[in-house]
Amino acid sequence: MQEKLKILADSAKYDASCSSSGSKRINKNGIGNASYSGICHSFSSDGRCISLLKILMTNCCIFDCKYCINRKSNNVKRAIFTPQEICELTINFYKRNYIEGLFLSSGIINSPDWTAEKLLETILLLRNKYKFNGYIHVKAIPGANRNLIKKIGSLVDRMSANIELPTNESLKLLAPNKNEKDINNIMQTIKNNKCKDFVPAGQSTQMIIGAAKETDFQIMKKSFYLYKNYNLKRVFYSAYVPVNNDKLLPNIITPPLLRENRLYQADWLLRFYKFSLNDLFDNYENFNVLLDPKTDWAIRHLDRFPLEVNNASFDELIKIPGIGLNSAKKILSSRKVWSLTFDDLKKMGISLKKAKYFITCNNKYYSEKYTINQSLIYANLINNEFRDKKALHVQLSLFDEIKQ
Amino acid sequence: MKSSNNIFLYDGTFVNLLCLIEYLIDERIKPIDICNENTYEYNLIDNIINLNLKNKIKLHEYINKNYKNIYKTIYYVFLSNNEKKEIIIFYFIVNFLKYKNNIYNYRYLNCVNKALNLSLRVSRETHKFKGFTRFKLINGKILFAVICPDNNILPLLSNHFSKRLKNDFWLIYDEKRQSYCLYNKKHCYFGNATINFNKFEDTNIMWENLWKTFFKNIAIKERKNLKCQMNFLPKKYWKNIIEMEDL
Ligand code: SF4
Numbered sequence: 001m002q003e004k005l006k007i008l009a010d011s012a013k014y015d016a017s018c019s020s021s022g023s024k025r026i027n028k029n030g031i032g033n034a035s036y037s038g039i040c041h042s043f044s045s046d047g048r049c050i051s052l053l054k055i056l057m058t059n060c061c062i063f064d065c066k067y068c069i070n071r072k073s074n075n076v077k078r079a080i081f082t083p084q085e086i087c088e089l090t091i092n093f094y095k096r097n098y099i100e101g102l103f104l105s106s107g108i109i110n111s112p113d114w115t116a117e118k119l120l121e122t123i124l125l126l127r128n129k130y131k132f133n134g135y136i137h138v139k140a141i142p143g144a145n146r147n148l149i150k151k152i153g154s155l156v157d158r159m160s161a162n163i164e165l166p167t168n169e170s171l172k173l174l175a176p177n178k179n180e181k182d183i184n185n186i187m188q189t190i191k192n193n194k195c196k197d198f199v200p201a202g203q204s205t206q207m208i209i210g211a212a213k214e215t216d217f218q219i220m221k222k223s224f225y226l227y228k229n230y231n232l233k234r235v236f237y238s239a240y241v242p243v244n245n246d247k248l249l250p251n252i253i254t255p256p257l258l259r260e261n262r263l264y265q266a267d268w269l270l271r272f273y274k275f276s277l278n279d280l281f282d283n284y285e286n287f288n289v290l291l292d293p294k295t296d297w298a299i300r301h302l303d304r305f306p307l308e309v310n311n312a313s314f315d316e317l318i319k320i321p322g323i324g325l326n327s328a329k330k331i332l333s334s335r336k337v338w339s340l341t342f343d344d345l346k347k348m349g350i351s352l353k354k355a356k357y358f359i360t361c362n363n364k365y366y367s368e369k370y371t372i373n374q375s376l377i378y379a380n381l382i383n384n385e386f387r388d389k390k391a392l393h394v395q396l397s398l399f400d401e402i403k404q
Numbered sequence: 405m406k407s408s409n410n411i412f413l414y415d416g417t418f419v420n421l422l423c424l425i426e427y428l429i430d431e432r433i434k435p436i437d438i439c440n441e442n443t444y445e446y447n448l449i450d451n452i453i454n455l456n457l458k459n460k461i462k463l464h465e466y467i468n469k470n471y472k473n474i475y476k477t478i479y480y481v482f483l484s485n486n487e488k489k490e491i492i493i494f495y496f497i498v499n500f501l502k503y504k505n506n507i508y509n510y511r512y513l514n515c516v517n518k519a520l521n522l523s524l525r526v527s528r529e530t531h532k533f534k535g536f537t538r539f540k541l542i543n544g545k546i547l548f549a550v551i552c553p554d555n556n557i558l559p560l561l562s563n564h565f566s567k568r569l570k571n572d573f574w575l576i577y578d579e580k581r582q583s584y585c586l587y588n589k590k591h592c593y594f595g596n597a598t599i600n601f602n603k604f605e606d607t608n609i610m611w612e613n614l615w616k617t618f619f620k621n622i623a624i625k626e627r628k629n630l631k632c633q634m635n636f637l638p639k640k641y642w643k644n645i646i647e648m649e650d651l
Contacts, residue, residue, distance in 0.1 A: 005618055096611065
């Protein structure tokens with residue numbers, strides 16, 4: 001068991017999703033329930049949240065995706081869990097409160113249908129015999145029969161089909177056995193059936209960043225399309241970790257973490273901050289890695305600033321760098337009874353590090369020297385960002401949990 | 405309201421604190437401080453008043469019935485580890501009676517801002533411990549966990565586990581406050597005791613080892629970022645989290 005777990009956790013780790021939010025499943029006389037806001041149970045040494053027991057049923061695979069450690073042509077140790085073993089692990093970890101639930105994925109063994117059937121068998125056992133009501137996220141197997149997908153969907157909280165690469169061309173090149181149509185079909189099936197008892201926490205997907213040549217714009221355009229057409233809950237971005245040698249793959253040593261971080265930030269702006277694709281890029285193809293996309297946008301549009309905190313609208317407030325949704329709400333409610341000063345903002349726990357360049361309080365700047373000057377602000381903010389190394393490479397998984 | 409140089413004592417319970425506050429408001433007294441009689445250190449300078457009120461329950465009922473969210477805010481502040489929490493609650497309530505639900509707009513008042521921040525802190529710590537609490541299965545029967553949170557979150561945490569693990573016996577022990585919550589598949593029982601927990605071991609150590617194996621192997625070494633890990637999982641919590649113990 002130790003050896004199996006080692007192999008099957010190790011080969012599952014590249015999936016970025018860890019979220020356990022969005023479901024309200026209750027404990028029907030068994031063990032476990034879901035927490036709507038999601039719960040992080042631990043943090044691994046790479047700083048990522050551990051919420052679910054993230055494992056593969058097997059790392060055997062008949063496919064040969066170039067970027068994947070489990071591809072057919074790799075000579076790695078292979079293992080397979082029995083449904084029983086997966087249930088025992090889940091229940092015993094859950095009881096001790098190590099985990100919030102199970103995230104079960106798998107390589108494709110024998111055939112897509114065969115694999116999906118094995119997954120279904122496992123989930124049925126876990127829900128019915130072990131009476132497990134905690135969170136379950138299952139990976140949908142591309143190419144599997146639609147009825148199998150439907151059956152699995154009626155038992156789990158979240159399902160995901162990984163799009164992996166933003167364009168069909170790269171998919172053909174790097175994942176020759178997969179095709180966009182299969183993945184779209186799954187997303188459509190999940191979307192059509194979604195209800196209280198079918199994938200209540202919605203579906204998510206993942207794109208690998210930096211394995212093919214796509215620009216940030218192409219990636220975000222794809223995300224935008226996915227959110228709009230399939231009501232996805234989340235698109236995850238996973239910086240490509242060089243695990244294989246292949247002339248089709250980029251020759252890099254470290255994963256592009258900063259780029260991944262920028263994409264997450266932009267994704268947030270798209271979903272919650274009313275930014276459009278156009279706002280984010282203004283005809284550029286890639287994000288400025290030196291600054292977060294919101295600040296970068298604000299500097300490109302200095303003509304819209306400064307904003308007076310005491311009368312800017314909510315939609316304006318949330319576009320100010322450093323001001324999040326919660327801060328905007330606090331400002332809105334407090335200014336009903338009081339005219340806000342910079343000290344009040346600080347007291348409310350609103351960080352002025354970035355915001356101070358873009359706002360006035362009662363028509364006063366934070367400091368005289370901050371009158372709008374593009375290059376000065378730019379220099380100061382970049383300086384900030386790099387002094388404050390913590391801001392870099394922050395994993396957004398946790399914010400996801402708090403946000404919802 | 406008239407200021408008073410007296411320190412008023414209450415018996416350490418939430419209900420009794422609200423009794424006292426109701427009395428003070430009725431009598432229009434602004435106390436210099438309100439303290440828990442169990443932890444208050446007597447000295448020669450302070451003027452102490454211990455009224456031992458029991459029957460002032462109107463305020464408690466009024467808030468609990470009509471203002472659930474306010475009640476929750478106050479209760480969370482009460483569970484915080486802030487030394488001035490009683491007097492913060494007092495002024496918060498005085499203002500609440502004036503502004504009702506609009507009180508949330510009055511962050512520029514110190515007592516309101518402090519109360520809201522404290523309540524948020526308690527709620528955040530509770531949320532963290534829903535994840536960070538680790539149980540051991542003792543004698544194959546009872547799940548046992550030790551926690552050491554900054555705030556007194558045990559009442560909130562046990563509410564969570566009584567739903568999640570409702571068909572198991574469990575015991576959570578707060579080593580800082582030497583208090584526990586025992587769940588018998590029906591109800592939670594709270595009490596104080598000193599438990600020497602070092603001798604407890606999991607009936608089946610295999611699961612702990614498997615968990616540690618998982619924990620190690622789920623990390624991507626090319627992304628190693630200990631600072632980020634420490635940020636989310638502060639060192640002060642490590643000693644009761646088994647996968648962090650031997651690090
Ligand atoms: S299908 Fe592709 S990505 Fe999935 S396990 Fe097989 S080789 Fe890896």
